[in-house]
Amino acid sequence: MTADPPLVLDIDGTLTRPEGWGLDPRVFDPVRNWEAPVVIATGKAFPYPVALCHFVGIPELVVAENGGVVYTGDDVYFTADREAARAVTEEYRAAGYALGWGEEDTVNRWRETEIAVNVDQPVGPLKEIAARHGLEVIDTGYAYHVKDVDPNKGDGVETIADHVDIDLEAAVAVGDSINDVSTFEIVGRSFAVANADEAAKSAADDVLEGIHADGTLSVLERVRGSSVP
Template identity: 25%
Template sequence: MLKTKRVLFFDIDGTLLDERKRLPSSAKEALRRLQEAGHELVLASGRSPFMIARLAEELRIDSYVGFNGQYVVLRGERIYTNPFRTDDLRALSGFASRRGHPLVYLNEGQMRSSVNYHPYVDECIGSLRHEHPACDPRFYERTDVYQTMLFCREGEERAYEAAFPGLRFVRWHPRSVDVLPTGGSKANGIAQLIGRLDFDPEQAYAFGDNLNDVEMFRYVGHSVAMGNAPEAVKKLARYVTTAVDRDGIANGLRLVGLLN
């Protein structure tokens, strides 16, 4: 039997937050109205849980798909994780070091860099409103790591894709690529959560703006690309709304019939 309520997944950067990392008031109000109507709201981001916490508190959302699907929390309870194998990170670290490419390793509470300083790391992490992480090149040997950032120019990730066919490399910045463990994707994380809620994917909605949202778009029944998304992402979405800073969330929810 079809549910009258829906589950909605929202990417963060470029979807809920604009280029200056501001949450438009129209988006906040739209999400509040969805919650009052009883719909299930979930943050779905490449970010780590510690990077999500402040926004989640502001929006009163306690479910999220973090690390592009590797760390899933439902109503405050962790229900799924998919960490890297240590041997994979050891091999990746050696490969990157030989090419002069820094890495940043992330777990649910912190991140550490393979180098003391690199301008690419500073630029990319700074765009997320965080400082260059401390150096700890063997961090991955002492803790579970759910996502790694590789810092290199566009196209240079192809050598990594050839050398590590079991890992996934998804570019999110001209100077950085998210590296996901085997089996990693937002779609897989969303599937874990939807299964717990007993929803059909056709009843799910996803809002996103970048290449790491493509598999999420393919999995859910209702995909909405932001107006600021690349054309390649828009072509894969069922709907296209306005840009994040032009009331994109509110307009997109009206477009799919969930907001008056």
């Protein structure tokens, strides 16, 4: 039997329920039983994808914070410095705006390299302030990520591939947002779920009919047991 291809999976918008909030438990068994490496590549703070891997029961191969943090299972790599993002936060708040997550702000509490702002907050002044600090703002549909311009998910996936010997030409990636474009560019086959933004749809090899986990599950069924996606 032909081996399963390596997978690169986003979380929000890709492994979530069709209504768009919360992980869809239907993805757990197929991912846990996948016979090739599975890389979780997300904009979420570092602990979240690590915990997902832990609870699903797969090796912790993680790209977090849009490439700002990479975990190969043995070593953690930080590719950006959060200080500039913190400075943007202070200036944004001083201008009368909030990050939009409440006082405890669990969205940013454990971030190492970037800051995420709720999409309900004004993005215009955020972009202006970020630019003054040499940073960019990425709209993933779930948050505005204030980040260094250099790190991205694709670079992080390549770092993991080098360490655990993943053949990226044989790999399959599934995502939904502009921050998945760099991942789509380095794998053999890429899929955008139907709820993806236009940047992801344009970059993907295929745009799926299903949204969120429905689309991802259709890909897993389609490519399972195939080394050539």
